[in-house]
Amino acid sequence: MLWVQVNVWDRVLAAGEIQRMARCEDDPQGNYVSWEVGWTLQEVTSYEASLDDFCKDKFDMTYWFPSLTHVESQYLCSSMGSRHPSATDRQEILALVDKAQAKFPASHSCYADQWLNITDIQEEGVWRDGKTPVRGDIMWKKQEPNGIQYENCVSINGRGGLDDVNCNTNAKCVICFFEGPKRFSLLGTCELELRNVYFMVVQPDVGELQFLGYGAYKIMLQEEVWVWLDSVTNHTIATMVNTSLNFPMGRRWWKLERSVCGQKAGGLRRLLLSPCPPGHFTCDDATCIAIDHRCDFKHDCRDKSDELGCEVVSFPEDYQNHLPPRLEQEEGGVSLPITLTVGVESLGVNTLAMTLEVSYTLSLTWVDNRLLYRNLKHNSNLNVLSLATVRLLWAPEVAFVNTVDGHHTKMDYETNVRVNRLANAVERNSSSPAEEDVFSGEHNPISAVRKYGTVFTCTLHLGLYPFDLQHCFMRFRITSASKVFLEFNFTSSSVTNFGNELLVEYTVGTLELVKGESSTYSEMWVRVPLKRLASYAVLNIYLPTLVLLVVDYFTLFFRPSIFDVRMMAALTVQLVIATLFSQVSASLPKTSYFKMVDVWLIFCIGITFLTIIFHVLVDACLYSVPKDAVIMVGFKTFRDNKKGKAGSAAGSLCSSKPGDRMVLWSKIIVAGVFVIFNLIYWIYILA
Structure with a gap:
């Protein structure tokens, strides 16, 4: 039976009207073409259906798969976004048995021999439903469980109860329960229209699966090979490379029969068929985790695939790391602002040598509008770049002017380079076989943080010694380019003293930033006021x-x-x-x-x-x-x-x-x- 209704309006419908129609709360008729008027039906049987029937999804909530191992059963149900049965008491077990015996003949493997989602693999004798210990009495068959550490999985043995069996050597029927209709997404295809991305799963027969697209596409098994078809043109787009778990759910390699995303036919391309809802990341085995748990320096996927492909920066083909980014491409564009943040951890003054010994953390922050970033986290510590990526990246070089040996900033293994997420994603990467958000480099700055220990020269005016006040300076100069191209952002730069303000000979005043006096290069000075402790000289x-x-x-x-x-x-x-x-x-x-x-x-x-x-x-x-x-x-x-x-x-x-x-x-x-x-x-x- 096909449900049809066509209405056309000569105006743009309001958002509220569309929402009410989608929720089946209203059934407005088009003012340009109305379904109620002007149609002549030929060789069609017409039925009147209520609005509730028109919007009701008819979906089989139970899928059956005969003769699978326990590992295959675990993968299959979770990869479809369904759940594995975990019945333990008599009422639940008999309900499953009745349902199976009503559907299958006694000779069928699903008649009285099904896997349950209960194991004691983690700890012998402690039966768990996934990770949760089973509470209450389990309806074991007589003399069961009896397999000790060799039999750690559970199956239903008809009305007799439950058996503990070997997880690896047995093949039994698998039941997958759906809570409701499940929408799948095929990612990595560069399709911009959602109707070509979304699929629904159906089971034409026991043990079979088909994925029907909202548009012209479908994914189905043909001669033991999964194929991605265009049902309108009847052309095969790609065929899946067979795997040990030969189902298309998850991240799989496909052989292209025609060009996809600019990749020519004949090549292998990785695609993802995902059951996960928005806000989630799909593991390689098609299980779902929260998107924030991807690339967070700990494994959340069972197959540990959430910590793979965590490169943050996407470089354009014409990227040149010896050239600084420009905010405007027109002639005479403004210089790129560099934010300087200095956190002083300790200070020491050598009066005899007239030097200032400083241990501090230096942070440089800038934007590179040539770059794109992937999967940025709100916590910038999770957006750290690898050393290999840092070496490909342009970064400003800052010289420490008044140092004894002429030091400058370094980009090495001690440098923490990260991206600060200040803006939301601009788009979803349609060519990636993953839920990958793309962020603009123009609105999400890069920060390079490193700890330094530097000896700065300081001209001490000792005329009033030991009742003198001194001002030492830490002079920083951008040497990557002149101030026409790069300039310190005085407004957003800052300096903070985290160390002890009471030294052996001095008390340290409030540190402050002052603009440098260089005419060619941009300079920023940190003024360190020092008041000598006269008590030593007095005593x-x-x-x-x-x-x-x-x-x-x-x-x-x-x-x-x-x-x-x-x-x-x-x-x-x-x-x-x-x-x-x-x-x-x-x-x-x-x-x-x-x-x-x-x-x-x-x-x-x-x-x-x-x-x-x-x-x-x-x-x-x-x-x-x-x-x-x-x-x-x-x-x-x-x-x-x-x-x-x-x-x-x-x-x-x-x-x-x-x-x-x-x-x-x-x-x-x-x-x-x-x-x-x-x-x-x-x-x-x-x-």
Whole structure:
């Protein structure tokens, strides 16, 4: 019986009208040609059918296949998108037996001997329906199961119950149940019209299969060979190469009888007959997995075919990897933006060598509109390119300008190159024997990420040492082409410090990007602000010298008569400060200018020298003898002797009063010089 209805409209139907017609909710008549009016039927018997009957699918839900092994039964049912029976209790088993005995004679293999989808292959004695353990009692035949590890499959033995049998040496009837009509897709044919892609499976007789296309195509078995036919022209398009499981479902090799996808007749081409719905990937054995599980670095297909053919990049024939991509083909097109992302993991500053030692991750991101990508995942870590693909790919080269040995970016086995999915697929690859989505290279950028350890030169201005602020730079320059063709994208570029901000000598400020100053090539600089930790210098330089200066100053309070002690103490202080000065100078770079620590130590040496001068002046003032002094020699009585002593003291040119004044002025001058210097010194530093 053929159901026919023809209506023609002189307008475009709304989407809602089409949906209601497809759901059999409405039966509108055409305003240009109506099925209800104007038709003359000749030699045709007319029946009136309700709308429900017109839209009801008539589909046999059970397919039977006699004499197949257990492996063949597993493949056959799953490859058609149907299920294998897994009855275990008495009611389910008897229902299957009744259905088989009503359809077949007692001599037929399907009458009372069918496979079930139950095994204990995974663990002896634990029976599973696929991967799920069977719950409840199993209706075993008497004395069954008895095959221990040699019999791991289950079959129905009529009304007597279930047997455990050998999976490899037995051939039994296979029953495949369908939940509803199943649509198959023939992929890899370059057909653009869906009617030439979609097929329905039918079973003309027990053990037989045919695939009827929505259009003119069909796939059927002829003389033990599967053929793909054009039923309108009655021409064979291709014949399938026989396999151990000789069914067309899955990924199979076909010998072309006429040209397909530009491939000439006589060649072998791989095609896929898939029962999988949209959003799924078809394994080689025609089983289905979610499309997101393909090429995710783990096997999801039973035959592990989901991790094959995972190449991401599709190169055009005229691709040249020594030329950068251009955003516009017209003359004077804009330069290609390159996004620079720097993640600093650790920093180290060598003050003596004036270098910045950085361990960091460098990421370059760009688009290549010449490329097409296949099966991109939202997780970019699953879109990693192989090293062989990377070597065929154009990639920008970035030089590290201010490095000791002139380093640059590398594309090697340590480089992680991946594609970032930012846009949806533009089309489905009709020439591929798989569910393969195609993505545009113009909207899905490439990122190359690699870890580097680089020593950058850094010109340190140490005039304010140890209270200085420094700015070191990591200079990056695109050397693949001039800025007319390639340029850093300053807006989308970024730098982040993931390392410790507290170093041995410095604290690291906020890292920032600045545009470079090159006129020919595009440059991007990473500014690294460094604030020196002055506590080290204060504890090891300023505080010890301050203590020594206090000691030096207190020598002015020693008795003037112990000149040797005063001088030895002052000279010792000066010697210690001079030694400290030489040690500090050796630990810092040689500069043509004075550093603030140099000024401090020179001042310390100078003020100790001033103290020594005052010691000499005080001693000279108190104990020197004038040149014109007359020494009287004669005999004296005890009384005269007492008078003489008093007279000599009174007659000295450098009396005690001027000496006391010299001692006092030495204390005042040294203290005053120290205070004035420190006011100027610290005000200058703080300013």
